Amino acid sequence: MASAMSEAKSPLAQPFPAMPQIAGVTPRIARAGYKDWGRCDLTYVELAEGTAVAGVFTRNVCCSTEVEMGREAVKTGSARALVVNAGNSNAFTGYRGREAVEQIMNQVAQHLGCDPSEVFVSSTGVIGVPLPLDKAQAGVAIVLQAAPCSWEDAARTIGTTDTFPKGAAMQAVVGDKTVTLAGIIKGSGMIAPDMATMLGYVFTDAAIAPAFLQELLSAANAKSFSCITVDSDTSTSDTVLTFATGKAGNAPIESFDSPGADAFAAALEAVCNQLAHLVVRDGEGAQKFISIEVTGAVSDDSARRIGLAIANSPLVKTAIAGEDANWGRVVMAVGKAGEPANRDKLAIRFADKWVAQAGLAADSYDEAPVAEHLKGKEISIGVDIGLGEGRATVWTCDLTHGYISINADYRS
Amino acid sequence: MASAMSEAKSPLAQPFPAMPQIAGVTPRIARAGYKDWGRCDLTYVELAEGTAVAGVFTRNVCCSTEVEMGREAVKTGSARALVVNAGNSNAFTGYRGREAVEQIMNQVAQHLGCDPSEVFVSSTGVIGVPLPLDKAQAGVAIVLQAAPCSWEDAARTIGTTDTFPKGAAMQAVVGDKTVTLAGIIKGSGMIAPDMATMLGYVFTDAAIAPAFLQELLSAANAKSFSCITVDSDTSTSDTVLTFATGKAGNAPIESFDSPGADAFAAALEAVCNQLAHLVVRDGEGAQKFISIEVTGAVSDDSARRIGLAIANSPLVKTAIAGEDANWGRVVMAVGKAGEPANRDKLAIRFADKWVAQAGLAADSYDEAPVAEHLKGKEISIGVDIGLGEGRATVWTCDLTHGYISINADYRS
Numbered sequence: 001m002a003s004a005m006s007e008a009k010s011p012l013a014q015p016f017p018a019m020p021q022i023a024g025v026t027p028r029i030a031r032a033g034y035k036d037w038g039r040c041d042l043t044y045v046e047l048a049e050g051t052a053v054a055g056v057f058t059r060n061v062c063c064s065t066e067v068e069m070g071r072e073a074v075k076t077g078s079a080r081a082l083v084v085n086a087g088n089s090n091a092f093t094g095y096r097g098r099e100a101v102e103q104i105m106n107q108v109a110q111h112l113g114c115d116p117s118e119v120f121v122s123s124t125g126v127i128g129v130p131l132p133l134d135k136a137q138a139g140v141a142i143v144l145q146a147a148p149c150s151w152e153d154a155a156r157t158i159g160t161t162d163t164f165p166k167g168a169a170m171q172a173v174v175g176d177k178t179v180t181l182a183g184i185i186k187g188s189g190m191i192a193p194d195m196a197t198m199l200g201y202v203f204t205d206a207a208i209a210p211a212f213l214q215e216l217l218s219a220a221n222a223k224s225f226s227c228i229t230v231d232s233d234t235s236t237s238d239t240v241l242t243f244a245t246g247k248a249g250n251a252p253i254e255s256f257d258s259p260g261a262d263a264f265a266a267a268l269e270a271v272c273n274q275l276a277h278l279v280v281r282d283g284e285g286a287q288k289f290i291s292i293e294v295t296g297a298v299s300d301d302s303a304r305r306i307g308l309a310i311a312n313s314p315l316v317k318t319a320i321a322g323e324d325a326n327w328g329r330v331v332m333a334v335g336k337a338g339e340p341a342n343r344d345k346l347a348i349r350f351a352d353k354w355v356a357q358a359g360l361a362a363d364s365y366d367e368a369p370v371a372e373h374l375k376g377k378e379i380s381i382g383v384d385i386g387l388g389e390g391r392a393t394v395w396t397c398d399l400t401h402g403y404i405s406i407n408a409d410y411r412s
Numbered sequence: 413m414a415s416a417m418s419e420a421k422s423p424l425a426q427p428f429p430a431m432p433q434i435a436g437v438t439p440r441i442a443r444a445g446y447k448d449w450g451r452c453d454l455t456y457v458e459l460a461e462g463t464a465v466a467g468v469f470t471r472n473v474c475c476s477t478e479v480e481m482g483r484e485a486v487k488t489g490s491a492r493a494l495v496v497n498a499g500n501s502n503a504f505t506g507y508r509g510r511e512a513v514e515q516i517m518n519q520v521a522q523h524l525g526c527d528p529s530e531v532f533v534s535s536t537g538v539i540g541v542p543l544p545l546d547k548a549q550a551g552v553a554i555v556l557q558a559a560p561c562s563w564e565d566a567a568r569t570i571g572t573t574d575t576f577p578k579g580a581a582m583q584a585v586v587g588d589k590t591v592t593l594a595g596i597i598k599g600s601g602m603i604a605p606d607m608a609t610m611l612g613y614v615f616t617d618a619a620i621a622p623a624f625l626q627e628l629l630s631a632a633n634a635k636s637f638s639c640i641t642v643d644s645d646t647s648t649s650d651t652v653l654t655f656a657t658g659k660a661g662n663a664p665i666e667s668f669d670s671p672g673a674d675a676f677a678a679a680l681e682a683v684c685n686q687l688a689h690l691v692v693r694d695g696e697g698a699q700k701f702i703s704i705e706v707t708g709a710v711s712d713d714s715a716r717r718i719g720l721a722i723a724n725s726p727l728v729k730t731a732i733a734g735e736d737a738n739w740g741r742v743v744m745a746v747g748k749a750g751e752p753a754n755r756d757k758l759a760i761r762f763a764d765k766w767v768a769q770a771g772l773a774a775d776s777y778d779e780a781p782v783a784e785h786l787k788g789k790e791i792s793i794g795v796d797i798g799l800g801e802g803r804a805t806v807w808t809c810d811l812t813h814g815y816i817s818i819n820a821d822y823r824s
Contacts, residue, residue: 062747062755092743092755094772127740128773190727190744231726232644233741234748314643314726314811315602315819322820328539329645331504332602335474336646343474343504360506361540399726401816407727408734408812 012281012289012377012397013164019151019182020169023205024048024245027154028146032139034087034125034132040157043084044143045201046112048245053079053120054214056221058238064091065098066121069105070239073117077210079243080114082201083140084158085123086186088131091236096130103133107140122199124186124237125160155184158199161406162188162282168274172206172267174260177250179206181267185275189284189407191230192312200225200240200275206264207246208253216265217242217272224272227304227394230283231403232312242268280395285402288320290379290395297390302339306385307394309337317399323374325367327355334383345386350374424693424701424789424809425576431563431594432581435617436460436657439566440558444551446499446537446544452569453498456555457615458524460657465491465532466626468633470650476503477510478533481517482651485529489622491655492526494613495552496570497535498598500543503648508542515545519552534611536598536649537572567596570611573818574600574694580686584618584679586672589662591618593679597687601696601819603642604724612637612652612687618676619658620665628677629654629684636684639716639806642695643815644724654680692807697814700732702791702807709802714751718797719806721749729811735786737779739767746795757798762786 025047032042055074057067083104090097101123105116112119123131155165169182187198202217217240225240246252253261281289292310297303310316313333319326327348334341344359351373354362373379379398437459444454467486469479495516502509513535517528524531535543567577581594599610614629629652637652658664665673693701704722709715722728725745731738739760746753756771763785766774785791791810 060744060747061753062743062758089740092740092758092768092772094756094770096772127738127743128768130772192748233725233727233744236744236747313645314815315645318816318819321816324820326538328501328504331474331539332472332645332648335472335648336604341473344506346474346504356504356540358506360504360508360542399816400820401813403726404730404733404811404813404816407730408736 008163010163010282010286012286014278014281016152016155016165016167017169019167020180022180022182022203022245023247024051025203026148027151028143029149029153029157030139030143030146032085032135034085034135041086042139042143043154043157045082047080047243048247050246051079052077052208052210052213052244053241054210054217055239055241056218058235060234060236062092062236064089064123064237065101066090066123067237067239069101070120073120076117078118079120080112080118081108082241083108083119083121084199085131086158086160087125088123088129089125089127089237090123090131091127093128093130100131100133100136104136104140107137111144120241122237122239124199127236151182151184158184159186161284162186164282166275166278166282168271170267170271172260172263174206174250174253174264177248179204179248179250179264181271183271183275185279187279188282189230190233190235191228191279191283192232192234198235198238198279202242202268202271204244205248206244206253207248207250208244212253212255213242213244216268220269220272223269224276227392228276228280229308229311229396230280277395280397283397284406285400286397287400288377288379288398290320290381290397291393292381293393294383294385295391296385296387298340298388299390300392303390303392304394306334306337306339306383307392309333310383311394311396314399320374320379321398321400325350325355325370325374330381330383340387341385342387347384347386349382351380420575422575422694422698424698426690426693428564428567428577428579429581431579432592434592434594434615434657435659436463437615438560439563440555441561441565441569442551442555442558444497444547446497446547454551454555455496455566455569457494459492459655460659461492462658463491464489464620464622464625464656465653466622466629467651467653468630470647472646472648474504474648476501476535476649477513478502478535479649479651481513482532485532488529490530491532492524492530493520494653495520495531495533496611497543498570498572499537500535500541501537501539501649502535502543503539505540505542512543512545512548516548516552519549523556532653534649534651536611539648563594563596570596570598572598573696574598576694578687578690578694580683582679582683584672584675586618586662586665586676589660591616591660591662591676593683595683595687597691599691600694601642602645602647603640603691603695604644604646610647610650610691614654614680614683616656617660618656618665619660619662620656624665624667625654625656628680632681632684635681636688639804640688640692641720641723641808642692689807692809695809696818697812698809699812700789700791700810702732702793702809703805704793705805706795706797707803708797708799710752710800711802712804715802715804716806718746718749718751718795719804721745722795723806723808726811732786732791733810733812737762737767737782737786742793742795752799753797754799759796759798761794763792
C-alpha cells in the first residue's frame with residue numbers, strides 16, 4: 001500500500017457525514033513523510049485543559065509501545081493532546097520505538113505546558129521499523145503551528161490501507177444542555193479486535209467523570225468494536241480513546257444516576273457502532289457487508305463467540321463472496337466454535353428465510369429469494385442455537401480476491 | 413468443483429508412491445453417481461476377519477452421522493469393511509442422512525455375514541443434502557462385485573476437491589516379522605483438524621490389540637493431523653481410521669513392552685505425518701508448503717497453539733504468497749494466540765536467518781537471503797518464544813487467489 005485512499009474506494013463506502021466542531025477540540029494535520037508518499041500522515045488534536053479520557057486497547061501481547069504507554073496514561077483520566085502517526089506502527093521496535101514515542105510526548109508537552117502523560121500517541125502501519133526520530137520531530141514542529149482542519153481531513157490522515165475516511169457524530173441531551181459527540185476511525189485489515197480495536201477516537205464536549213467515561217466506553221466497545229472482524233488477525237496497535245472536554249457546561253455525569261447519563265451512554269454506543277461498521281465497510285477487498293445475528297445461545301458471550309467463528313470462517317466468507325447460499329458452511333462454523341450447540345436444534349436463516357431447522361434443511365426452503373438476497377451488498381445471516389437466551393450480533397465482510405491482492409503485495 | 417482431480421494439479425503435488433498390497437485388505441471402487449460427474453465416487457475396502465480398528469474423529473459439534481456412528485463403533489475394536497462416499501458429506505441431514513448410513517452398513521454386513529457395526533462409513537462433499545438412498549444402494553451393489561483396484565485408484569476415488577491422489581507406506585520389523593502399513597488420505601479445504609482430521613485411512617497387516625492401536629493412533633495424530641491447517645475451518649466429517657488385519661503373523665503387539673512396538677509406532681507416526689503433509693500440499697490454492705517450528709514456549713501444547721495461530725493468520729499466509737519477508741505479521745500472530753509470550757524475548761527466523769531477536773529487528777538482518785528463500789516452494793519459519801522448553805512444528809500452505817476462486821464457486 002503506497003498511500004492511503006489511493007486504492008479504489010470500497011463499494012461499501014459511505015460518504016463522510018456532516019460533522020460538528022466539538023468545543024475544546026482542535027484537529028490539525030501535517031506531512032511527516034513517514035513513508036515516501038505525497039500525503040499528510042501526522043494528525044494532532046489539541047484538547048482543552050480539564051479534558052477527561054478513557055480508552056480500550058488491543059490484547060495482543062506483542063503490542064506497540066504506544067499501546068503500553070497509553071494503557072498506563074489513561075489511568076490518570078486526563079488528556080491534553082492526541083498525536084497519530086500513519087504509515088509506521090512502531091510496533092516491535094524495542095527501545096528505539098519507545099524513544100520516538102517519548103520524544104513526541106515531550107515535544108508536545110513542552111508546547112502545551114502539560115505533563116507528557118497527557119499526550120496520547122498512536123501509530124499504525126508496517127510493524128518492526130522504528131519510527132524515525134528526525135521525521136517525527138520535524139513533523140510535530142510543523143503540525144503544532146498548522147491551521148485547524150476539518151474532521152474529514154483528520155479522518156483521512158489517520159488512515160493507512162483505508163479507502164475512504166470514516167466518521168460519525170451524535171448528540172444527547174444531558175440535563176439542560178445538549179452535548180455533542182464526534183468520532184473518527186481508521187482500519188481495514190488486521191481487524192479482529194479482542195475487547196479493543198484499530199484506531200478510533202471519539203471526542204465530546206460533555207462533562208463526565210473519567211472513571212464513568214471508561215465504564216461507558218468499555219460497555220460500548222463490547223457491543224461494537226469487539227463484535228467486528230475483517231480477517232481474524234488482531235492488530236498490535238488497536239486503540240480506542242474517548243476525550244471529553246466538558247465545554248458543553250452540563251453538570252458532570254458521574255454515574256447512571258446523573259441526569260442524561262443514559263442518553264449519553266446511548267449516544268456513545270451509537271457512535272462506536274457506526275464507526276465499527278465503517279471499518280467493516282472498508283474491510284480489505286470487501287464487496288459485501290455481513291450482519292450475523294446469533295440467538296438462543298447459552299449466554300451473550302457464547303453467542304458472540306459463535307458469531308465470530310462464523311464471521312471468521314474463510315469458507316463462509318468466500319461463499320458469500322460467491323453469492324452462494326451454502327448454509328452448510330455456517331453449520332460447520334457453528335460446530336467449530338467450541339461453544340455449546342446441539343446440531344439437531346440448530347436453525348439458520350438468510351435475511352428472513354429459514355434455510356435449515358432442527359438439524360436438517362427446512363421443508364419450506366426455497367433457494368430463489370435467498371439467492372436474490374445474496375446478490376445484494378448487505379447480507380443478513382441469522383443463527384438460532386436453540387439452547388438458551390444468549391444473543392449477539394457481529395459484523396464482517398466477505399473474503400475476495402481483493403483481500404489477497406492487497407495483502408500479498410503490502411510492504412514489498 | 414464439478415469433479416475431483418479435474419482442477420489444475422497443485423504445484424506442490426507429489427507423485428503417488430509405489431504402495432504395497434496389505435494382506436487381508438482388498439480395495440474396490442465404483443460409480444454411485446452422487447454428483448453429476450463421470451468419475452468413480454464410491455470406495456469399498458474389504459477387511460479380513462479379525463481386523464482390529466482404531467479411529468480419531470472431528471470435534472466439530474455439528475458432526476455428521478458417519479462420525480457419530482464411527483465414534484461408537486470403533487469402541488468395539490473390530491472391523492470388516494470401509495465404505496467411503498465422495499461428493500456428499502451427508503452432514504446436517506438429520507434422520508434422512510442416518511437412514512442412508514444404516515442402509516449401507518446393513519447392505520455390506522449382509523454380504524459379508526458380519527455385524528453392521530463392523531462396517532465403517534465415511535462421506536465428504538457438500539453439507540446439508542441427504543445421501544440419496546437409491547444411488548447408495550445401487551452403488552454398493554456394484555462395488556461389492558467390482559474387481560480389486562490399486563491404492564492409487566482408491567486414493568483418487570475418496571477425493572473431492574483434491575487435485576492429486578495421496579498415499580504413503582512404511583514397513584517395520586516386529587519380532588521376527590516385517591509388517592507393512594499403507595495409508596491413503598483426502599483433503600484440501602476445510603482443514604483445521606482438532607485432534608482429528610479429514611478422511612485418512614491406514615491399513616496394516618500387523619497383529620495388534622485394538623486398545624493399543626488406538627493409543628498409538630491418538631499419539632501419532634497429535635503430532636501429525638492435529639498440526640496441520642489449510643484454512644482454520646474444521647470439517648464436520650473429519651475421520652482417521654487405522655485397520656490392522658493381523659495377517660503378517662507377528663506376535664500380537666499389546667503394549668510398548670511387546671517386541672517391535674516402538675518400530676510399529678514410529679512407522680505409524682511416519683505414515684500419518686506423510687499423509688498430513690500431502691493434505692497441506694493439496695491445500696486449496698496452495699503455492700507454497702510452510703513449516704512453522706515453535707520453540708521456547710511454556711509447553712508443547714502452547715507451542716502448537718502459537719504455531720497454529722501463525723499458520724491460520726490470513727496476513728501471514730498472504731505475505732508468504734507474496735514472497736514478502738513481512739515478519740511483523742508473525743509477531744502479530746504470536747501476540748494474538750492467547751498463549752504466554754513476551755514481546756521482548758521473541759525471536760523469529762526464516763529458514764536459518766534470524767530476522768528479529770529480543771523484541772526488535774536483528775542487527776545482523778540481511779533481507780536478500782530471506783527474500784531468496786521465500787521465492788522457493790518450501791518455506792521454513794522458526795519462532796522462539798524464549799520462555800520455556802515447549803516445542804511443536806505445524807504445517808500449512810499460503811493463501812492465494814486460487815483459494816478464493818475455488819471457494820467462491822463451490823456448489824453453485
